[in-house]
Amino acid sequence: MTRKQRRLTLIGSAGAVLAVALGLILFALNDQIVFFQSPTDITEKDIPAGQRIRLGGLVEEGSVVRSDNAEVSFRVTDMANAVAVTYKGILPDLFREGQGVVTEGIVGTDGVFVADSVLAKHDENYMPKEVAEALKDQGHWQGGEGEAN
């Protein structure tokens, strides 16, 4: 092989790998990302059943109902609208009524959100960022700017 051919092979294979990587990334970004929605978004936007989303807001006071096979249902609210959620599994330690929560899952045909993961805060001082902003959008945020993070 001449010097030129060697260089072309190198550049060619580098280009091929990068093209594949880029293709995968673009495809995955198109297909595999999950949008964050507030309960108001879900009520207003008419999200098709079966689509994966992240739903965030406050756990509505008095809405948590536990049934026997480790299932739990509750409502997530942004003070304007609320969405019913069901989840089977262990809730995070800091899951509380009236506190911020982010759940991920799909909207069922009956309008009930079936979550497969529930995230609460890592620490008493934090409110999930998305939740804080969603609440602000609805004009129900009472905390100061600093607490929002």
Add this chain to the structure above:
Amino acid sequence: MIVELGHYALVLAFALTLVQCVLPLWGALSGDSRLMAVAPPISVTLFVLILISFVALTIAYLASDFSVLNVVQNSHSAKPLLYKFTGVWGNHEGSMLLWVLILVFFGALVGLFGGNLPQDLKAATLAVQSWVTGGFILFLLATSNPFARVPNPPLEGADLNPILQDIGLAIHPPLLYVGYVGFSITFSFAVAALILGRTDAAWARWVRPWTLLAWCFLTLGIAMGSYWAYYELGWGGWWFWDPVENASFMPWLAGTALLHSAIVMEKREALKVWTVLLAIFTFSLSLLGTFLVRSGVLTSVHAFATDPARGVFILGLLCFFIGGSLALYAWRAPMLKQGGLFAPISREGGLVLNNLFLTAACTAVFVGTLYPLALDAVTGEKISVGEPFFNLTFGPLMIPLLMAIPFGPILSWKRGDLLAACQRLYAAFGLALVFTLFTFWLWGMEKVLAPLGVGLAVWVMAGAVSEIVTRVKFFEIGPKRAFSRLVGLPGSAWGTALAHFGVGVTVLGIVTASAFQEERIETMRPGDTVEVDGYSVTFDGAVPRQGPNFTEEVGHFTVRQGGAFVTNMEPSKRVYTARQMPTTEAGIHTFGFSQLYLSLGESRGDGAVDVRVYFKPLITLIWIGCVIMSIGAVFSMADRRLRIGAPKPAAKRKSAQPAPAE
């Protein structure tokens, strides 16, 4: 008083870095050896000063000195002694001080043991290192002073975040930081080479051992962090593709690429320009990681407290160092001499392929981590990029890399023979095939990808073994003489084989633990039993218990197999008194390489409790593989030809062998 001393030492260190930034560099560029000679003693003094500072903060923690704001916010007098000590870096300010301590530690190592480096290279490297050091000390002093006092000291502190009150905090951050920050020295070397406009033999020899050292610690640090999250968070997962995890994983990927390209540069004088760029990228990704974790752009357990000024300051540092070094690269890199031609099928070619896939995978992780942040900043749209994205991008990029691993070390330099390499790998391929078919036979069509994953892992492991077998000419000269060759094999050969074997072990753990895991979630009352993978787990009831700074509700479980008692397990729910914060302590029992994992949910009052039971086959292999990789790195570092900074044969330079290489 001691606290003020620590603060003063920090300020003094900052002043010294200003001197160190300028004088040695000036000396290196003007050829003044008196100016260059300033660098090593200052680098050692800097280390001593930061150490004083760090010790001062540690004393404040151990003595529970609640007149120091940092101690008030993160400590408690009832906290066990170990956590008083580890709590020093269990907060933003203290962890940044540890960061700086390790930064100057590496500087001091170069200063003390770099005796056989060309003087100008050493001076320039130390100068660049102190640019970084100065930037971070300024960050500490300006925005995150760990020594700030409180005007009216409270009687009690707010305690450390309970999740951090674990032995993991003693191990994970220091290991991770030595890895992260260790790449600063390769960065400083690369920038120094660009400033001086040359990369000579000494430069090439220095880069690899330092990269190995940092990489070794980073590997252990990430593995430890993963295991910690696994047992502490109680979710049973060991990797979440969380941005904070990715922040440490990106430098690891780039560092792994750097490790391999440095081999080419050292042995064959090729890929110099690329290696310099990789060295810059690797540390840039470390800096980016620090920014992501410490600035508060991400909400996570790692982001201790958020203060916009800090984020802006680190972003400034980030732009300065990454932008500055890349600009310097664009300007000076064309001056570096290229050398060493090679055919596409050759050891060099294999290493280039490794670099291609690793950098492509690193790019995928980079996009997945930063795209949500960028999108939020630009459009305000909130998205999350999770496991599916990484499975689809990172996964496919790793498969060809894993398939190629066994070929690399067997190909010869310059021009390799692919056919001959294939012949040497027949046995490995056969073994992989047997395992694939066996797994397939066990599970059938139920899980199609898992047998292939198992086969791939076995292929990588067997490939590493065949490399050693080939090297000692086992089949040509018989076992007896082969054994003596085995002992005489260079450390780097052992290092390569061990590290690659470790990769295979980790992959095997990942595949089996994710594909064949069994999970049960049940509400259990005392006396209830759940069956998982042949084990029956019986709930005997929950009892309260009092810890030093927490109260807990301990669930008693008995595990039996076929009616015979196996073990007791005691997962618990704790509430830490000072913060009134609950945590979950998982119960874990290890059988061979597999684990049974029990995690409690909230108790329901009538004695019933939600329980999550996992059986995780071979999961410990994930971390054992990482440990094997690190041992490989140690073997490579011990290779006498690679002893740090030995451009001449090692025998003549005994005095110049520093501690970390041993």
